[in-house]
Amino acid sequence: AQKITQTQPGMFVQEKEAVTLDCTYDTSDPSYGLFWYKQPSSGEMIFLIYQGSYDQQNATEGRYSLNFQKARKSANLVISASQLGDSAMYFCAMREGIGNQFYFGTGTSLTVIP
Amino acid sequence: NAGVMQNPRHLVRRRGQEARLRCSPMKGHSHVYWYRQLPEEGLKFMVYLQKENIIDESGMPKERFSAEFPKEGPSILRIQQVVRGDSAAYFCASSPIPSHEQFFGPGTRLTVL
Numbered sequence: 334a335q336k337i338t339q340t341q342p343g344m345f346v347q348e349k350e351a352v353t354l355d356c357t358y359d360t361s362d363p364s365y366g367l368f369w370y371k372q373p374s375s376g377e378m379i380f381l382i383y384q385g386s387y388d389q390q391n392a393t394e395g396r397y398s399l400n401f402q403k404a405r406k407s408a409n410l411v412i413s414a415s416q417l418g419d420s421a422m423y424f425c426a427m428r429e430g431i432g433n434q435f436y437f438g439t440g441t442s443l444t445v446i447p
Numbered sequence: 448n449a450g451v452m453q454n455p456r457h458l459v460r461r462r463g464q465e466a467r468l469r470c471s472p473m474k475g476h477s478h479v480y481w482y483r484q485l486p487e488e489g490l491k492f493m494v495y496l497q498k499e500n501i502i503d504e505s506g507m508p509k510e511r512f513s514a515e516f517p518k519e520g521p522s523i524l525r526i527q528q529v530v531r532g533d534s535a536a537y538f539c540a541s542s543p544i545p546s547h548e549q550f551f552g553p554g555t556r557l558t559v560l
Contacts, residue, residue, distance in 0.1 A: 337489075368548070378490075378538060378551035424489055431545060433503045434480065434492035 334359050337425050339438035346415045347446050353400070354410040354441045356425030365429050367408040369399065372422040372440070381423075384408055415445045449474065451541050451552035452521075459558045466526040466533070468555045472541030479522045480549055481514060484536040496522060529559045 338357045346352035358367065369381040384392045384399045392399040400409040412419055422442050426435040452471040460466050472479050477498055482490040492506040496516035507514070511529075516522040526533055536556050540549035 370551070375553075376536060376556070377553045378540075380548060380550070383548060426490075433495040433545060434506065435482075435490070435540075435549060437482075437489035437491070439487075439489045 335438075336360065336429075336436035337427055337438035339425055339441050341441045342439075343442045343444070345444050345446055346412075348417060349414055351411060351413045352415055352443065354412070354423050354425075354443065356408045356410065356438060358406050358408060358425075358427050360406075360427065360429050362429045362432075364431075365427055367399070367401070368426040368428070368435065369397070369408075369410045370424045370426060371419075372424060374421070378424070382410065412443075417445050417447060419443060420445045451476075451539055451550050453537075453539050453552035453555050455555060456553060457556050457558070459560060460529050461560050462530055463528050466529050466557055466559075468524040468526075468537050468539075468557070470522040470524070470539030470541075470552060472522070472539075473543075473550055476541035476543050476550070478542045478545055479516050480540040480542075481522075481524050482538045482540065484538060484554070486535070490538060493524075526557075529557075531559050533557060534559045 365386045367384045371379045382394045382397045384401045391401050396413045398411045422440045424440045425438045454469050479496045481493040484490045494507050494514045495503040511527045513525045536554045538554045539552045542549050
């Protein structure tokens with residue numbers, strides 16, 4: 334089974350609107366971390382937000398928030414007040430326990446429409 | 448505080464040549480990870496190294512690929528006798544300790560002609 338599943342290959346959002354990018358994960362380890370990265374057309378990977386499996390509250394970083402639903406094993410990224418510069422690929426990733434590697438989803442391409 | 452450095456940013460090789468990709472981790476980071484991103488896909492883990500040690504190479508192809516992280520100098524990902532299927536973006540990440548956020552470099556885009 335896929336460790337990380339991103340079911341939305343492409344999304345469009347109007348500028349200044351909010352958008353939710355979906356991510357579900359699969360692990361039997363009670364301790365894990367969930368990450369979101371942004372990859373603009375220039376190619377670099379930019380860290381956005383982190384959620385630990387034991388964190389009681391949903392993580393927030395500026396306009397980014399993570400809607401963490403543990404029972405559903407989902408970790409959706411919410412971007413509020415979208416900006417043109419938000420147009421990029423977005424990857425959800427997970428680290429299990431004290432494991433060494435990150436597991437990445439296939440990404441969601443977000444396009445912000447003026 | 449400089450981030451993770453990778454060079455070259457773009458590398459073109461002909462089939463059968465060798466490719467050497469370099470990664471300098473962030474200052475104070477002794478843990479290095481290499482990932483490969485094929486076109487239209489997410490990143491796939493290749494190898495995790497600490498200084499002078501390969502800790503986990505479960506994602507490395509069995510042949511032609513090797514990695515090292517010497518006591519001095521950058522980490523090197525080496526691909527011998529490249530084939531067209533090796534064309535991809537190769538990302539290096541580093542962390543100060545394991546189980547911590549990984550900071551990614553800008554990637555090296557390898558094109559095999």
